Amino acid sequence: MPVFDLAEAQIAVHWKEEDHIPPPSSFVEQANLTDPDVDKRFALENFPECFNEYAEMLTWFKRWEKTLDDSNPPFWKWFTGGLINASTNCLDRHLPAKAEQAAFIFVPEIESEPLERITYQELYNRVNEAAAVLRDVCGLQSGDRVTIHMPQVPELPISMLACARLGIIHSVVFSGFSGHACGQRLADSGSRVLITMDGYYRGGEAIDHKEKADIAVSAAKLSGQIVDKVLVWRRHRDRTKSSAPMIDGRDFFMDDLLKRYAGARVAAVPMPAEAPLFLMYTSGTTDKPKGCQHSTGGYLAYVTGTAKYFLDIKETDVYWCTADIGWITGHSYTVYGPLALGTTSVIYEGMPTYPDAGRVWRIAERLGANIFHTAPTAIRMLRKSGPDEPKKYDYHFKLMVTFGEPIEPEVWRWYYEAVGKKEAVIVDTWWQTESGGFLCATKPALQPMKPGSAGPGVPGIHLVIYDEEGNVPPAQKAGNVCVRNPWPGIMQTIWRDPDRFVATYYKKYCKDPRSKQWCDWPYFTGDGAVCSDDGYFRILGRIDDVINVAGHRLGTKELESACLVVTDVAEAAVVSVADDARGRVPDVYISLKPGIVASESIERAVADQLEMLIGKIARPKSVRIVPDMPKTRSGKIMRRVLAAISNEMPVGDTTNLANPEVVEQIRSMVRRDD
Ligand code: WTA
Numbered sequence: 260m261p262v263f264d265l266a267e268a269q270i271a272v273h274w275k276e277e278d279h280i281p282p283p284s285s286f287v288e289q290a291n292l293t294d295p296d297v298d299k300r301f302a303l304e305n306f307p308e309c310f311n312e313y314a315e316m317l318t319w320f321k322r323w324e325k326t327l328d329d330s331n332p333p334f335w336k337w338f339t340g341g342l343i344n345a346s347t348n349c350l351d352r353h354l355p356a357k358a359e360q361a362a363f364i365f366v367p368e369i370e371s372e373p374l375e376r377i378t379y380q381e382l383y384n385r386v387n388e389a390a391a392v393l394r395d396v397c398g399l400q401s402g403d404r405v406t407i408h409m410p411q412v413p414e415l416p417i418s419m420l421a422c423a424r425l426g427i428i429h430s431v432v433f434s435g436f437s438g439h440a441c442g443q444r445l446a447d448s449g450s451r452v453l454i455t456m457d458g459y460y461r462g463g464e465a466i467d468h469k470e471k472a473d474i475a476v477s478a479a480k481l482s483g484q485i486v487d488k489v490l491v492w493r494r495h496r497d498r499t500k501s502s503a504p505m506i507d508g509r510d511f512f513m514d515d516l517l518k519r520y521a522g523a524r525v526a527a528v529p530m531p532a533e534a535p536l537f538l539m540y541t542s543g544t545t546d547k548p549k550g551c552q553h554s555t556g557g558y559l560a561y562v563t564g565t566a567k568y569f570l571d572i573k574e575t576d577v578y579w580c581t582a583d584i585g586w587i588t589g590h591s592y593t594v595y596g597p598l599a600l601g602t603t604s605v606i607y608e609g610m611p612t613y614p615d616a617g618r619v620w621r622i623a624e625r626l627g628a629n630i631f632h633t634a635p636t637a638i639r640m641l642r643k644s645g646p647d648e649p650k651k652y653d654y655h656f657k658l659m660v661t662f663g664e665p666i667e668p669e670v671w672r673w674y675y676e677a678v679g680k681k682e683a684v685i686v687d688t689w690w691q692t693e694s695g696g697f698l699c700a701t702k703p704a705l706q707p708m709k710p711g712s713a714g715p716g717v718p719g720i721h722l723v724i725y726d727e728e729g730n731v732p733p734a735q736k737a738g739n740v741c742v743r744n745p746w747p748g749i750m751q752t753i754w755r756d757p758d759r760f761v762a763t764y765y766k767k768y769c770k771d772p773r774s775k776q777w778c779d780w781p782y783f784t785g786d787g788a789v790c791s792d793d794g795y796f797r798i799l800g801r802i803d804d805v806i807n808v809a810g811h812r813l814g815t816k817e818l819e820s821a822c823l824v825v826t827d828v829a830e831a832a833v834v835s836v837a838d839d840a841r842g843r844v845p846d847v848y849i850s851l852k853p854g855i856v857a858s859e860s861i862e863r864a865v866a867d868q869l870e871m872l873i874g875k876i877a878r879p880k881s882v883r884i885v886p887d888m889p890k891t892r893s894g895k896i897m898r899r900v901l902a903a904i905s906n907e908m909p910v911g912d913t914t915n916l917a918n919p920e921v922v923e924q925i926r927s928m929v930r931r932d933d
Pocket residue numbers: 541586587588661662663664665666687688689690691692693713784785786798799800801807810811812
């Protein structure tokens with residue numbers, strides 16, 4: 260019996276083995292990655308120098324001396340001795356050749372608003388001006404942290420690149436997170452500057468975003484972090500979309516400040532390759548999100564190399580990744596990888612189905628997008644709302660990506676046939692915030708696709724499946740997927756918590772904690788997987804206390820602590836339940852303090868609390884008040900039993916329960932509700 264409660268990986272559906280589908284020849288003929296021996300180049304005998312290939316795609320102030328410094332496992336240092344700046348690689352080096360080429364095309368959600376075409380020259384100008392504000396108005400310098408809580412607008416990458424230009428570590432918080440969640444991340448990162456926006460559009464609604472900044476600053480203060488400046492971008496220049504007041508001396512409109520810096524140029528700071536570029540908070544097994552710290556040189560090299568080979572990006576492409584820039588996919592594969600490669604990217608502000616199910620395909624047609632990168636949740640939504648829409652539009656994708664969750668073979672086929680019109684190759688990419696870039700994917704021109712499988716490890720990623728004891732299970736048996744070797748995109752540490760870094764990712768399978776050999780430190784991904792005879796991995800889901808809700812990672816502990824804020828709640832247990840549209844959603848069970856009578860208002864209060872403390876993405880499928888939680892004799896809540904009930908699966912062995920009678924009570928409650 261595994262030590263964890265019923266996890267995502269165990270509620271995985273058992274898909275049958277699917278057939279291989281070859282990539283379309285039109286794709287193969289023009290692909291970036293065509294060398295069938297690429298895996299040999301990246302074989303372990305060529306490790307770590309094989310990764311120089313990716314670093315050589317970048318422009319360095321000073322070339323690195325050592326590819327990998329592994330003297331202090333598992334704190335790997337890539338390309339040491341090298342000096343580099345991420346913003347010059349995304350901007351300066353493309354000028355003047357690409358001055359007139361669009362770096363970004365911004366598509367506002369409101370269809371009647373004009374598109375915004377931002378050339379490489381204009382992006383360069385705007386990043387420099389924003390960097391001048393950070394340096395001169397805020398007094399920031401390299402190594403400082405800045406939290407950015409912004410929606411899907413070009414000012415978000417502009418803010419990120421302005422930080423990168425000065426060596427300031429950015430920490431972007433997804434705009435869907437609440438002010439409270441943002442405040443928690445502000446405090447943990449030690450940011451004294453918050454960059455935000457007045458508002459944005461989502462689903463046709465004008466959202467007030469600045470009001471979250473005020474909550475965030477107060478929440479940070481409660482945790483001991485003073486935020487002294489809040490920089491507010493305006494969705495429409497000189498027109499405010501928020502009713503929240505501007506606090507004198509603290510809040511500044513960016514467009515006002517920028518007027519003073521028109522035409523400013525800020526020299527990019529040459530940063531050591533291993534200087535942190537950014538933090539990205541992600542959920543784990545405790546209620547405290549972890550700040551994954553990513554390096555400048557290693558990270559940028561890895562996302563550039565993998566974007567070139569697996570997204571097949573060329574300068575002449577129009578590439579569209581729908582992932583929010585506030586998550587790792589947007590960082591790696593909307594901002595840093597594609598800009599380093601000098602391509603044109605689309606940024607769309609709003610909902611894929613707004614105002615109708617044809618919107619996405621209309622954008623693709625109008626802009627001539629030829630690479631499309633999205634997640635199964637969006638694909639499911641588009642399929643449901645307009646299965647026949649794609650054929651009404653004249654666009655042609657050469658490559659399409661799916662990421663973030665397992666994709667059901669049925670949904671995969673619709674993506675391939677209806678969206679891709681059988682002309683596009685599909686790359687299913689498995690990876691994580693921690694990994695910086697792709698871990699598994701098929702090489703688009705060299706390997707056949709298999710619906711529902713992410714494929715083999717990408718070049719230089721050597722995977723192994725272990726059972727709970729660290730043995731390699733027989734072929735085709737599910738287990739915990741690990742990476743045997745370090746790679747340049749791997750996070751450096753958890754911000755301010757190196758012990759948690761080692762405990763979370765390495766402790767489980769490191770046989771000798773004193774070992775100085777990298778091969779003794781396999782990286783534990785936290786995912787369950789099976790590997791088929793063809794070497795393709797199928798990812799089953801998280802084996803820890805993390806729920807992947809529509810591609811957003813949420814920690815069960817985070818959700819449970821939010822429920823406990825409601826004073827009537829004595830105990831809370833959150834489990835993951837399979838959902839047709841969102842993949843997985845949280846399902847909440849609560850028990851009440853003695854003497855409190857169950858009521859719908861308590862259930863509503865819990866759901867509201869989740870939304871307030873975490874964000875709308877945490878809205879549960881249901882909140883159920885139970886007479887008691889199923890508990891072990893030692894008093895531990897057995898989430899496994901609740902998860903089985905929510906997912907209509909057998910509860911299994913309950914002999915260990917102190918109160919087995921509650922199982923039937925809860926089960927009949929759930930059946931009644933359904
Ligand atoms: C899951 C998103 C199946 C997995 C890039 C992982 C996937 C978690 C896939 C990371 C995929 C990611 N197939 N599952 N192609 N890609 N996952 O940090 O459980 O937001 O551990 O990074 O998403 O989510 P994160």
